[in-house]
Amino acid sequence: MSGQMSGPAGGQVRGLIRTALADADATVPQLMSTLRSLGATRVSRSVVERSLADDPACVAIEELGRIRWHLDGDLVAMERTDAVGGEGEDGTGVRVVDRDVSRAGLDALELRDWQADALAAWSATGRGVVEAVTGSGKTRLALAAVRLVVERGGGVLVLVPSLGLQDQWVRELASVVPRGRIGRLGGGRADDLDSNDVLVATPQSAAELPITPPHGPPGLLVADEAHRYGAATWGSALKPEFALRLALTATFEREDDGVLDVLAPYFGEVVHRYSYADAARDGTIAPFDLTLVGVPLTPVERERHDALDARVRRLTGSLIAGSGLPRDPRALISALSAIVADAQRTGRDGPQVRAAREYLSAVRERRTVAAGAARKSDVVAALAPALAARRTLVFTDTVEQAEGVVALLRRGGTAASVLHGGLEDRQRRSRLARFGRGELVALAAPRVLDEGVDLPDADVALALSAFRTRRHLIQRLGRVLRLKPDGRAAHLVLLHASGTLEDPARGGHHGFLAQVDGVARVRTDLDLTDLDLPGAPGTPGPTGGPPGGPLEPLIGRLAGFPDVGDGGR
DSSP states (O other): OSSSSOOOOHHHHHHHHHHHHHSBBBOHHHHHHHHHHOOTTOOOOHHHHHHHHTTEEEEEEEEEEEEEEEEOHOOOOHHHHHHSSSSSSSSOOEEEEHHHHHHHHHHHTTOOOHHHHHHHHTTTEEEEEEEEEESOOHHHHHHHHHHHTTTOOEEEEEEEHHHHHHHHHHHHTTTEEEEEGGEEETTTTTTTTSSSSSSEEOOOHHSSSSSOOOOOOOOOOOEHHHHHGGHHHHTSOOOTTTSSSEEEEEEOOSSSSHHIIIIHHOOOOOEEEEEEEHHHHTSOOOOOEEEEEEOOOHHHHHHHHHHHHHHHHHHOOOOOOOTTTSSSSSHHHHHHHHHHHHHHHHOOOHHHHHHHHHHHHHHHHHHHHHHTTTTHHHHHHHHHHHHHHHHHEEEEESSHHHHHHHHHHHTTTTEEOOOOTTTTTHHHHHHHHHHHHHOSEEEESSSSTTTSSSOOOOOOEEEEEEEEEEHHHHHHHHTTOSSEEEEEEEEEEEEEEETTTTGHHHTTTTHHHHHHHTSSEEOOOOEEETTTTSSTTTOOOOTSSTTTTHHHHHHHHHTTTOOOOGGOO
């Protein structure tokens, strides 16, 4: 891997020399000066002289006792004409492109209208962010951009947040990149752009190494799940040497200042947005039903939650009084987190730091009480039999909650397993493969399935955990929105603890719900606060509950029974 073109390969040195001589004849010292201006700062004179001697297109001309080098343009043209297969190299590392073959490869992508519009908007400047809902085809749009750059001789760096997505991108690129020169960086591989057209890299690996595109046409950097590169560590993978930059994301937002400080300065503005309403109108995502289920806290949970809620309100008043801290809860949490992080780094302490720590602790515990509400497990038990024939993703708040959910699903006849970051990579891949083959019907995970994982298609997203941002919920719904071969609908079931900040009545998920209201085929709001839940102690077992029970319509829909929702748009 080269940084500032240090130590380029022989073919690349030859290409640089030919580029320099294409403008005018030159002596070796003049060539050395030109090569340095082109970025090849560490190429030695002996390497240049050896490359000149070995290249038949470079002709030595003696004038007044001095040797000047001349590029034989006719010989270069002949080399290009003799290139085999329509797309190859002419011995300099410069591609000889058959435009008809290349255009056919691009046309084979069959871009949808929105993808073509987004590509055109990005192409206007060669920089920008495309924000499109998960499952609508952002990757295909990026493949088209990659094809356009590669066919013009530019190198491409694709950043992906996980090895699973690295595998997915390499597979997708195989049919797009001429001659299939695709390298990997990360996961035990250390390829580079000297010998590949496209390098698919994890940010951890890319951040540690200098990566530059080959000299010539501008290089392209594509960032998948781009919102994740706003942190300082991953942001180091955003290489300034790439003039063309494309960011892909479902939601261009973060909980910190990463968008403002890192992402926007590098990629520029959002050049195209593709919303749920757009995707539903165009039929690029599966039709979906949305059910919100409110469950009560137990008396013990309610007492604990309300005590924490009161403490948060008290601390909020004391923290913002005359301090200049923001009143907006999200902005306040961000500001207090920064105060605590600075205190940890500097060892500073004081009343404000202690109050900030107490506030953040109370907020976390209050959220934990709501996310882990015991009665959510009763709902899972009731739904388990209906989910036995539905490929389901269950999103939980903790590993323990995921394990409890799996136990309930198995008792209800659903083949389920847990997926979390504590598993070995081999175990995670095995369980994902079994899920893809249908040997597992459900996977439960604490946030590890949000993004960065190449998942097989699923029908149902069952979300038990509270969501810190709109982005989390959009990512989770997107996991089931890819079009199904038989046109069947997807289902998102969102559980929340009534009377907490999870509750839509108290503003829970308002940003997300504003996007999907009117887009979902059916939105159903179930309030189980004053009712006995199926599966709860003293009530019938998890077979759907009593006839006419509040969960019966949802159970019937998940089980595939026709209802009014299936006759919708």
